[in-house]
Amino acid sequence: QQQVKQSPQSLIVQKGGISIINCAYENTAFDYFPWYQQFPGKGPALLIAIRPDVSEKKEGRFTISFNKSAKQFSLHIMDSQPGDSATYFCAASKETSGSRLTFGEGTQLTVNP
Amino acid sequence: DGGITQSPKYLFRKEGQNVTLSCEQNLNHDAMYWYRQDPGQGLRLIYYSQIVNDFQKGDIAEGYSVSREKKESFPLTVTSAQKNPTAFYLCASTPGWAKLFFGSGTQLSVL
Numbered sequence: 169q170q171q172v173k174q175s176p177q178s179l180i181v182q183k184g185g186i187s188i189i190n191c192a193y194e195n196t197a198f199d200y201f202p203w204y205q206q207f208p209g210k211g212p213a214l215l216i217a218i219r220p221d222v223s224e225k226k227e228g229r230f231t232i233s234f235n236k237s238a239k240q241f242s243l244h245i246m247d248s249q250p251g252d253s254a255t256y257f258c259a260a261s262k263e264t265s266g267s268r269l270t271f272g273e274g275t276q277l278t279v280n281p
Numbered sequence: 282d283g284g285i286t287q288s289p290k291y292l293f294r295k296e297g298q299n300v301t302l303s304c305e306q307n308l309n310h311d312a313m314y315w316y317r318q319d320p321g322q323g324l325r326l327i328y329y330s331q332i333v334n335d336f337q338k339g340d341i342a343e344g345y346s347v348s349r350e351k352k353e354s355f356p357l358t359v360t361s362a363q364k365n366p367t368a369f370y371l372c373a374s375t376p377g378w379a380k381l382f383f384g385s386g387t388q389l390s391v392l
Contacts, residue, residue: 177321202380211285211371211383212324257323268339269381271316271323 171195172260174272181279187245189275191258194239198260202269203232203243206255215256216243248279284308287372287384293392294359294366302357302387304372313355314381317341318369327370330355359389367391 173192181187191201202217218225218232218241225232231244245252255276259269285306294300306313312331316324326339330349344363349355355374359366367390373381 172323174323204381209385211287211373211385212381213383214380217380268326268329269324271325273321273323 171198171270172258172272174258174275176275177273178276179278181248181277183248183250183279183281185248185279187248187252187277187279188242189256189258189277190240190242191260191272192238192240193260193270195260195262195270196239197262198270200261201232201234201241202259203230204257204259204271206257206274212257245277248277250279250281253277253279285372285374285382285384287370287387289387290385292387292389294389295392297361299358299360300366300389302359302370302372302389304355304357304384305353306355306372306374306382306384307353308374308376308382309352310374310376310382311352312375313349314373314375315339315345315347315355315357316371316373318371318386324371327357 171194203215204212205215206212216227216230218234220236229246234241255274257274258272261269288303314329315327325341327345328347330336336349346358370387372384
């Protein structure tokens with residue numbers, strides 16, 4: 169059972185544009201929502217994360233928006249750069265499961281120069 | 282230089298053969314994880330271990346086995362029972378709740 173749905177599967181953005189990736193979850197017990205960034209041939213690395221007690225978190229050019237009632241969260245990359253080209257995964261977990269994350273399917277982002 | 286080391290980077294398996302993927306960490310993390318990555322399917326959990334000498338099945342454990350004899354090491358064996366082993370395998374560890382540190386992965390292919 170896929171508990172975290174991610175879209176789009178791929179995204180092409182021009183340099184300087186805004187990249188938006190969306191995720192929806194089913195399990196209302198989830199209380200931690202991270203985003204991971206993965207470059208080709210490498211393992212994913214934590215980019216930014218949010219908990220449901222806030223609706224938005226910003227770190228530099230990266231922002232997570234969280235809508236608890238809709239059970240959706242999204243990643244916004246402002247002023248997208250070619251170096252941001254990577255695969256992005258959303259994930260979710262519940263505190264009682266420790267670090268057992270459920271991942272979305274991934275979005276391959278390409279930022280054209 | 283602390284981190285997670287996976288080896289080999291590329292591995293080929295013959296029909297009916299068992300192969301073992303290595304994962305070593307020097308981060309002093311208690312918990313370690315194995316994920317399988319297929320294109321368009323995200324990361325799926327194979328096995329995880331919260332402490333030495335204990336491990337739990339994940340969502341797709343069939344055809345795989347693990348051991349956790351040392352805190353630093355969590356090897357994954359892909360057995361001949363795994364009929365579709367071609368994938369990118371990722372090992373991860375965590376010092377605590379939720380934040381995972383990943384290795385650089387092993388690409389397993391079938392000859």
